[in-house]
Amino acid sequence: MFFAYFIAFISVLLIWTFVDNFLPSKKHPPGPFRLPIFGNALTFLQNKSTGKPVFVLFKDLAKQYGPVVFLRMGSQPTVIVDDFETSKILLNNEVWIDRPFNDMMAERSYGKPLGIIFVGGEGWREMRRFTMRSLRDFGYGKQNSMQSIIDDEVKTILNEVETVAGKDKPLLNIKHFFTLPVLNILWSMVSSVRMPGDEEKLKKLIILVDNLAKATPIGGSILDLFPSLRHYFPGLTGITFVRKCVEELQNHFQEVLDSRREEGGYKQGNRDYIDIFINEIERHKELGSNPNHYTDEQFITTITDLFEGGSETSSNTLEFAFYYVMKNPNVQSKVQAEIDQVVGRSRLPNTGDRPQMPYTEATLIEAQRMANVLPVTVRSSTENCRLNDFEVEKGCMAIVNIYSMHMDESFWGDPNTFRPERFLDENNKIIPLKANRVIPFGAGKRVCLGEQMARATVFTYFSALLQSYSFEEVPEKNTVSNNKSDLHRDPETIRFEEEVHVGFTLSPNPYHTKVVKRQ
Ligand code: HEM
Numbered sequence: 001m002f003f004a005y006f007i008a009f010i011s012v013l014l015i016w017t018f019v020d021n022f023l024p025s026k027k028h029p030p031g032p033f034r035l036p037i038f039g040n041a042l043t044f045l046q047n048k049s050t051g052k053p054v055f056v057l058f059k060d061l062a063k064q065y066g067p068v069v070f071l072r073m074g075s076q077p078t079v080i081v082d083d084f085e086t087s088k089i090l091l092n093n094e095v096w097i098d099r100p101f102n103d104m105m106a107e108r109s110y111g112k113p114l115g116i117i118f119v120g121g122e123g124w125r126e127m128r129r130f131t132m133r134s135l136r137d138f139g140y141g142k143q144n145s146m147q148s149i150i151d152d153e154v155k156t157i158l159n160e161v162e163t164v165a166g167k168d169k170p171l172l173n174i175k176h177f178f179t180l181p182v183l184n185i186l187w188s189m190v191s192s193v194r195m196p197g198d199e200e201k202l203k204k205l206i207i208l209v210d211n212l213a214k215a216t217p218i219g220g221s222i223l224d225l226f227p228s229l230r231h232y233f234p235g236l237t238g239i240t241f242v243r244k245c246v247e248e249l250q251n252h253f254q255e256v257l258d259s260r261r262e263e264g265g266y267k268q269g270n271r272d273y274i275d276i277f278i279n280e281i282e283r284h285k286e287l288g289s290n291p292n293h294y295t296d297e298q299f300i301t302t303i304t305d306l307f308e309g310g311s312e313t314s315s316n317t318l319e320f321a322f323y324y325v326m327k328n329p330n331v332q333s334k335v336q337a338e339i340d341q342v343v344g345r346s347r348l349p350n351t352g353d354r355p356q357m358p359y360t361e362a363t364l365i366e367a368q369r370m371a372n373v374l375p376v377t378v379r380s381s382t383e384n385c386r387l388n389d390f391e392v393e394k395g396c397m398a399i400v401n402i403y404s405m406h407m408d409e410s411f412w413g414d415p416n417t418f419r420p421e422r423f424l425d426e427n428n429k430i431i432p433l434k435a436n437r438v439i440p441f442g443a444g445k446r447v448c449l450g451e452q453m454a455r456a457t458v459f460t461y462f463s464a465l466l467q468s469y470s471f472e473e474v475p476e477k478n479t480v481s482n483n484k485s486d487l488h489r490d491p492e493t494i495r496f497e498e499e500v501h502v503g504f505t506l507s508p509n510p511y512h513t514k515v516v517k518r519q
Pocket residue numbers: 091116117118128186305306307309310311313314317373374376377378440441442443444445446447448449450451453454
């Protein structure tokens with residue numbers, strides 16, 4: 001009897017495998033062989049042994065199968081989109097407006113679809129609209145208000161660099177150098193009221209956000225394939241640690257909310273985003289709104305999203321930008337010459353100078369192209385649809401491989417070379433056709449909510465520091481070793497071993513730079 005069940009079970013698996021992989025009526029995009037239940041676990045396992053990050057695997061798969069590749073993450077149907085044209089269509093299409101919300105994401109939001117980054121549907125629409133509107137009311141996106149917040153932080157950071165420059169050994173450890181100033185800007189946009197101990201709390205927040213990011217690397221983890229494993233092996237799968245970080249973050253923001261309620265100033269009118277949120281919570285409580293999007297849990301998850309979305313991404317971009325100009329002193333000199341010519345030395349640069357500084361602009365676009373701080377963005381389909389010539393079912397996950405587009409040899413020619421000139425025409429003007437191919441912030445209605453803030457922060461920090469200082473290489477202090485290079489190994493793999501740290505976001509491996517005050 002047992003034997004008969006066993007044969008039946010094996011037969012079902014074989015039929016399942018055949019139907020999923022070979023049945024012609026299924027117009028899925030092409031992709032590597034899939035197993036029942038395990039989907040493409042073998043593809044990821046094989047890749048792990050090569051040391052390549054998953055987005056490099058996706059790029060390799062696209063070379064083999066074409067720009068749209070079909071995979072199963074466990075049983076989750078998934079398309080990988082690798083080319084610019086299809087990505088643009090997908091990112092701008094209402095059908096792909098959602099993000100997949102699975103058990104892993106629920107871990108960071110009280111088991112409910114809350115916040116902005118990881119949810120879809122009406123909850124996302126409401127929170128995104130509300131957050132954008134509220135932040136705008138307090139100056140987000142308005143050049144003068146945002147610039148004055150950034151300028152305050154720039155002055156602090158310039159003082160710190162000045163201290164380093166004055167030392168016998170003027171070496172600056174770049175790792176996390178920008179994290180606190182970037183977080184301060186974000187915090188100033190959200191909270192205009194300073195509470196006792198805020199500075200210390202922000203420092204603690206950096207550690208928590210960093211830990212959380214490290215504990216959730218991008219794609220290819222066993223939990224992406226089988227999220228339910230976390231119930232059975234919480235320690236082994238790292239979920240115990242994630243839960244601890246999430247709990248500490250949630251407690252932190254609950255304290256913020258509680259101390260504001262105690263302070264009571266929100267009753268006199270809205271001073272900032274937190275006041276607006278508290279007043280909305282009170283209003284919806286009175287109305288008995290159903291569904292109620294405005295709760296303490298919603299506030300805490302949304303604000304966690306802003307911090308997770310905004311702190312690492314901007315500071316890593318700056319770490320990369322300084323890394324590239326340190327490695328390319330000729331580019332650094334050209335940026336400095338442009339700053340001298342357009343801004344001079346008597347005032348700080350600001351975002352109003354950007355249109356007159358095409359070389360600096362091109363350098364930052366090139367830094368973002370190569371850095372790929374967020375190498376992929378993820379969406380999911382709200383209904384059955386077509387993607388190019390293929391059929392895709394409702395609930396299918398799409399991984400848009402930003403990395404692949406930024407490193408596409410057929411478009412860029414020499415994608416591994418840092419060359420801002422590729423974005424400039426013979427009249428020193430930015431070439432829109434090329435600049436628009438760089439999409440570090442994604443695109444469409446779910447484009448990064450913090451894009452304007454990030455662009456303003458990165459431009460101002462970068463140009464203000466280069467206005468007064470040069471940053472030189474210190475080979476003996478840098479952990480990056482060149483002796484591992486081997487001509488027979490894949491240059492992309494070498495780069496990811498030596499230059500780039502792959503976590504939830506990408507950052508350069510820790511490095512030191514010598515600070516030299518400009519004459
Ligand atoms: C250089 C810095 C940054 C980079 C490279 C970056 C990149 C991205 C990308 C690629 C997405 C997904 C977009 C899509 O699916 O089309 C995104 C979404 C998001 N980002 Fe950023 N980001 C940066 C800075 C920020 C900042 C400063 C904030 C906070 C104010 C922020 C908050 C968010 C939020 C809330 C979302 C989710 C938007 C939604 O789903 O509606 N980001 N970001």
